[in-house]
Amino acid sequence: MNGLDDIRWDAQGLVPVIAQEIGSNDVLMFAFMNREALARTVQIGQAVYWSRSRQRLWHKGESSGHFQRVHEIRMDCDNDVLLLKVTQLGHDPGIACHTGRHSCFFKRLEGGAWQRIEPVLVDPQTIYR
Amino acid sequence: MNGLDDIRWDAQGLVPVIAQEIGSNDVLMFAFMNREALARTVQIGQAVYWSRSRQRLWHKGESSGHFQRVHEIRMDCDNDVLLLKVTQLGHDPGIACHTGRHSCFFKRLEGGAWQRIEPVLVDPQTIYR
Numbered sequence: 001m002n003g004l005d006d007i008r009w010d011a012q013g014l015v016p017v018i019a020q021e022i023g024s025n026d027v028l029m030f031a032f033m034n035r036e037a038l039a040r041t042v043q044i045g046q047a048v049y050w051s052r053s054r055q056r057l058w059h060k061g062e063s064s065g066h067f068q069r070v071h072e073i074r075m076d077c078d079n080d081v082l083l084l085k086v087t088q089l090g091h092d093p094g095i096a097c098h099t100g101r102h103s104c105f106f107k108r109l110e111g112g113a114w115q116r117i118e119p120v121l122v123d124p125q126t127i128y129r
Numbered sequence: 130m131n132g133l134d135d136i137r138w139d140a141q142g143l144v145p146v147i148a149q150e151i152g153s154n155d156v157l158m159f160a161f162m163n164r165e166a167l168a169r170t171v172q173i174g175q176a177v178y179w180s181r182s183r184q185r186l187w188h189k190g191e192s193s194g195h196f197q198r199v200h201e202i203r204m205d206c207d208n209d210v211l212l213l214k215v216t217q218l219g220h221d222p223g224i225a226c227h228t229g230r231h232s233c234f235f236k237r238l239e240g241g242a243w244q245r246i247e248p249v250l251v252d253p254q255t256i257y258r
Binding site (some may be wrong): 001002003006016018020024025026027029030042072073074075076077078081083097098099101104105106107108109112113114 | 154230
C-alpha cells in the first residue's frame, strides 16, 4: 500500500495515533503504530497498535473485548501523526481506557492539580480475562 | 504548580499535546509542550507549545493571529499525553493548520492513498506576516 510510504515514521519506525470516537468526536486514547500495525488495521478494519511496553502488536480489545472498528484513517499536514475515527465496541457507552472509563483523558487540571472527572463505567478487574 | 510534576515528561522533557476544538470536538492539531510551555499556557490561557524544529517556545498564533484560547487541559491515564480543549481564534471557522485549513488532519486514506478532503479556507501566503 503506497500510503504507508508517505508516512514519516520516527527513528523507532513508529507514528503517534489519536483514536477519536465517530459521532461524539470524543478523543478516546493515544497510542503508536508501526508499519505492520497500520497494514493490519487496514486489513481487518479494527485498530491494531504497537505496544511500546510489550514490544509487540496489540490488537486493541484482544484481552478486554473492547475492539475498535475503524471507519477512517486521517493523517496530518506533516505526515507524522495519524487520527483514527472509530466505533468503540464491547460496551455502551464505549470503554477505551484500561481503567474502565470511556476515554483515557479523564483528568482535568483544576487549580494546578489533576482531578478525575469521568466515571469508571466498569470495574477493570472484571474487564480483563 | 504541582500538576506539572505529575506529568511523565519524555527524555527530551516534552509531552505530546492534542488540541481539540470545544463545541465541534474536532481534533485540530498535534504538538509538544515542555514545562515552560505548559506553565505559560496556564498563565495566559492561550496555547503555547514547544517547537521542536525551531527549538523555542511557540505561542500558537504569534505569526498568524490564529491564537487558541484554552478552556480545559486534560491528561490521560498514563500521565504522558495532554489534551487541550480550545477555541481556535482569528477566523471563523477556525484555522489551526499552517496550510490554511481548519484541522491539520485533512488527509484520508482511501484505497491505499492519501486524499486531501478538507478545503483551504484562507491562502496561507496571506496568513503569515
